[in-house]
Amino acid sequence: MRLKYSIVAFAICLSSIAFSQTPLITDIGARKTTSLNGKWQYIIDPYGTGFYDYRYQERKENDREAYWTTDVPVDKTDRKEHRFNDKYTLQVPGDWNSQAEKFLYYEGIVWYKKSFDFTKSNSANKVYLYFGAVNYEADVYLNGKKLGKHKGGFTPFNFEVPDSVLKSTGNYLVVKVDNTRHKDEVPTVNTDWWNYGGITRDVQLVEVPTSFIRDYSLHIKKSAALQSLKNIPVEGWVQFNDWQNAKEVVVEIPELKIKKAFPVTGDKVAVQFNLPAVQLWSPQTPKLYNVVINTSTDRISDKIGFRTIEVQGKQVLLNGKPLFMRGICIHEEIAQQGRRAYSRQDALQLLGQAKELGCNMVRLAHYPHNENMTRTADSLGILVWSEIPVYWTVDFSSNEVFEKARTQLTEMITRDHNRASIIIWSVGNETPVNPVRTNFMHNLISAARGLDSTRLVSAALEVNYQPGVNRIDDPLGEFVDLVAFNEYLGWYSGLPDKCRTANWEVVYNKPFFISETGAETLGGFHGDSLTRWSEEYQEWYYREQVAMLKRMPDNFAGVSPWILVDFRSPRRNNQTFQEGWNNKGLIDQKGRKKKAFKVLQEYYNEKAAGK
Template structure:
């Protein structure tokens, strides 16, 4: 049975690795119309708007379906659904933070937006683009279903047929369902808040009939960086709409680069040399404007050029040894108890990481909004980006594998031109067993097939044994960096256990501590032995830092858990948690705990070394 599953997984992976996502990238560079703002809503816990009383999916023209108009044709027609301005949700945004009744709500909410629309050119195609909807979205425009998407943290788009879109009185309805299921990614069991809703931007995108769908540019793998001149760059441009153009032109105006490449198919290979370039790094987060054009379309972007690789026991950024002074971040603004989604939120969270003297963040445990990676580009912060393959998803299911692979593809497609992202992660704390290892190994292969210019990892667990802590997860054979979550002093003994800790590594690779931390309630004080006190967390970090200074030379950094306290229904100590995971170095009100200074002092010391 297991062999049959592995064969199915490999067959599915081989097929899917050859396909292309239909996601349009570089949205900021395109002609867009925002559909953000106030949306009317209906709460529908029984799915009445989707199913009839026999629990069969309603027909498209069923006038009782909530995706169809709520206006009766005459006074005799019975209508049992109605969207009104009495019930409004702001988009983007989660519903949990917008009304008390939604705090713990998991289920279906119907969103409706009315709008008028005039194309800038009658010949243009129009796409409807969602930054993210958590978790399942069914999208209808003027009673016609445009499509369905699963995955709460990745973007998707649908082409809008000309016959459906009107100049006035468009009726856009989205069925949003954040119900947790065993066969979804993530599964039913997580340690974060299940914020529901249309949590990121919604836009109409206009493109010509033949347009540039996506592109990728990066320094050629293995290129010599002994000088800053004649550095080879490679990549591709993905075209959509046929070969109406004879050539694709790539420009880097500041470097006086303008190159033309012949179009021989939908995907055009790009190769050229940079005559001189300032490499992107945390110290010099240099971004260059790149212009890509055909005879019908033109897009602009700002990207950085850098290399990331593993050589022996070291991670090298631009050929130089890298030590990652990291911190984990959830996509949440604690003081407002809501999903983060805009540039101001990104500046706030990444600004706090900079204040901690970080040069790296781990965006846990799912792809964050696009503003995070773009802001990290501009601030010079390295990024670990992850899909929510978390704890106990169904590793026996080929359908679950495809859901995970799709989210991986959508994450990589959206962000593969962000210089800040150096690590794609395929999961967190998954149980060691053969079927899981093969599942994760195939995700690693999928990540590399989609983007070979970055490192791939996963957050593993420590095999705590008497007298020794072993890092021997078999998945370590396949990752570029052996990353693991360790909680000596919180889940394993007291912090002084770090003093006698012995480590054994099964792999001769760089290793990275992807989590460590202890929980405390801000303002609760006691001696260092008192759990939940600030003094206990402070002691925990002091012992951790002392242990880290004794680590072997392949220790590549850490990202402690976590920057800010965050909501979690799993945390039910009504004195010290009350639905919060309080392992943050910063509390729910933005106040720094005592341990913040301990970690910052260690990072300040590390930042004074020659490593980036």
């Protein structure tokens, strides 16, 4: 019995080492960083040969055949069965599927290697290795030493780099990236989007002092009166690493002539003060203020907006005023190039298209998008629904799967909790109704509120279609702030004229939101309005939907149709009209607007004008 316990304890110890991470550092742009973006060498490894030996056991750290060890032979007699070279490179950030034809449908293991030199500006400083995201599983090695492991394809993570590992010259960083789908992961094996693999977001070395500001939060106090826009109470916190060396923290907003000092008595210091005057952030006036936080050893700055979001009765209130969300769903994809979006230029393209459509809101589906999207939304004045990929049929009975979902939720909220644009955290999409699932999702909602009580929490539910009435009675509706649901009347159910007799019944006395609706068409294919897959059919669909939306009850808070742009999906196998694409976009694969774009644009322009 004692031996059995020792083996279990040893396994747990190994597991904790493999997955160990330092707490996430935020506001990377405000730090001293060194980019590791650019060309990385790679090896495709579908059998996992560089990770497992011939008995399929994980190789030991010093195993000469492990792909994280040096690939340089000692001499000409040395047998090396792996070798990185510049003939095979991938661009980081970027997915591998769009960078070479052989990767188009590849799912599996790819090893990445980056060589670099690095010298700290101050020998006493700490260095962290920060990844914006890697899809899906990343094992990270520096100079042959394992720094750790991360699971989750759309959220950031970082590791502290020990001084004993980092060298001034000749560092080699190796990352095993595995995007293989598994039933017990989040998302699970079954999705309606392409599983792009790779190091899809920025990689940076972050240099900070030993005592540094790890994170902060600043927002208008809930229930604050906003009538005069003067003496507005603000509250939040500043979180430290090695707080004992910081005696006080100073929070400044230079434009508002705010400078407040707070004693540091622990690793998380509460801050609160009043703003003498403030311009609230909104889609009409996306005002951002420069906030500076400093101690005797560290200083960061950020641009944030001040606004409130809440539900009152049957309305969503932004800054105390009723809000109607003119939304659209977006995948993190640049269709013209069939690749993952990642840059600010990509964000400007996608959000610019949404603004042209007349949107004041976007639903970022079905996972957290890159930080350029949320920061650009801040600057453009676009409201954001941000979601984790608890999608369709994850294993709701598994505690391990729940912890993976909660980790992704935590990482999403930690990175973006100071973004004024984000007003809704979503814990999932179209999950099946049963008690086990409802408990799983309710616990995620509670976790979201525990991490951030200043925003709404929701999930995209499904409709209970009944003869004569469409009911939204999912028991999860009891726990969300905004009752959201996906409906496709006229595409998956009947023809678009079915909208004319549709009756909607939401059993919860809350505002409701249509989180998806749409019809699929191949851009450039034309027929009459009854011809499926034609632009005319999609146009008819949207005309009937808009007419129905105009008859909705007064607690109707908005809509985000599916979807802005066509996107890749291996579920879509009509070789005439799909060929591996979900073509429900209002913009097609080549960037051309379909006829339905104008229908929704006209409706949104009317709503914006108050008609």
